Amino acid sequence: MKRRIFLGRGSAALAALSPLAAASACEVVPAAGFAPPPTLAPIRAQPDRLIDIAVCTRPFRPQGPRIEAERRAGRTIVHNYGHGGSGWSLSWGSARAALPLILATREPRIAIVGCGAIGLTTARVAQRAGLKVRIYCKERPPEVRSSAATGVWSPDSRLCAEEHATPAFAAAWEAMARASFKTYQSLLGLPGEPVAWHDGYVLSDEPFDQPVPGASGGQGHSAEPEYAELEPRIRELWPRSQLLQAHEHPFPVPHVRRYTQLVFNLASYSRLLMDDFLREGGEIVQREFTSPRQFASLRERTVVNATGYGARALFGDDTIVPVRGQTARLIPQPEVDYGLLWRGHNLAVVPRRDGILVQAQGEHDFGDDSVVPDRAASEAAVLRLAALFPPQAARSRA
């Protein structure tokens, strides 16, 4: 089954946002036991309120993340990279999967190369296991690619090609996803809201059991694989989306479902990870490696490779495919606490604390390693969003 979920006419895909997958399924759950939603604060969707546009490449490997050890340059290298569009979501579980490989070296001090989602969480898990950790990295947050992500729970987004999703892989994925999910629940309710649950609304011109016109799925990159759909294995972990009646939502579209979504406020969450790491004696050293041979000069004899897309150049891993993605932020509106997915209009909105995140997919993201921002694309997405908040309606809601 095609894993890509098409939001736009043409090939705009937004598989990174898992509630849409649930919402596009044929299952219909009526909104029972709910009061009508409170009035929703309108989003001030104006291109001149865009404060940042960020681009990064998902480090996609058809065979899924690489979590294994090898000997090189007199060091044990524990690889932990290649998490596609699921790096934040799977990070804690992936770190736990790498931990036995690290502990097997019996080294009390380890090096981690990389300070993104994977490096930081692997560092924290290793610290909690009693190890002394030093991170070496070219960039740290907010410059790392992880900082440009959407920031939602999307544990099987562009993670693995369907043909590689063996039962063993699926079971390992499930263990990672469950471990990550559990850790994220322990990070709720903290100052700065690093992790939070929010409601959101999937909007659609067509009934949810009908395809979006023009969204055939056939116009992407010819090499783009069918992505493995693994989420049903853990679907009981969070609430199902619910079909709403017209009087239960304020949106000018005929079909609406409400979902509930785990959101990572990446600015405060990255800061929390860094602070915790440093407070527990971790060190960060700015350093770029051009060859794994340079690891021989490190004083640590166990080196975790958490370089994400960087592993393609550093380790010559040509199986990593860049999948470009762009996120843009509007000036924060703390009163906006809901997300949006507009099916058929290539638009997703996440109510992050560092800004209202607006995302649209490009036509040719798969295989594209360009990190040059396309401001016109983000402005166009903001204008599509504005159509949901006509001035009259916005005034009456305010």
Ligand SMILES: Cc1cc2nc3c(=O)[nH]c(=O)nc-3n(C[C@H](O)[C@H](O)[C@H](O)COP(=O)(O)OP(=O)(O)OC[C@H]3O[C@@H](n4cnc5c(N)ncnc54)[C@H](O)[C@@H]3O)c2cc1C
């Ligand atoms: C648009 C977009 C939206 C996304 N949304 C989500 C989402 O909502 N939820 C989710 O779970 N995932 C999402 N992802 C996927 C997620 O962002 C990635 O899987 C994750 O960032 C990978 O993290 P990482 O730590 O492996 O890599 P990175 O963040 O790239 O970190 C790599 C680290 O290694 C360092 N490094 C690299 N090469 C070298 C070198 N040669 N020498 C020294 N240091 C080096 C870098 O400086 C950096 O510190 C999204 C991705 C994109 C593109």
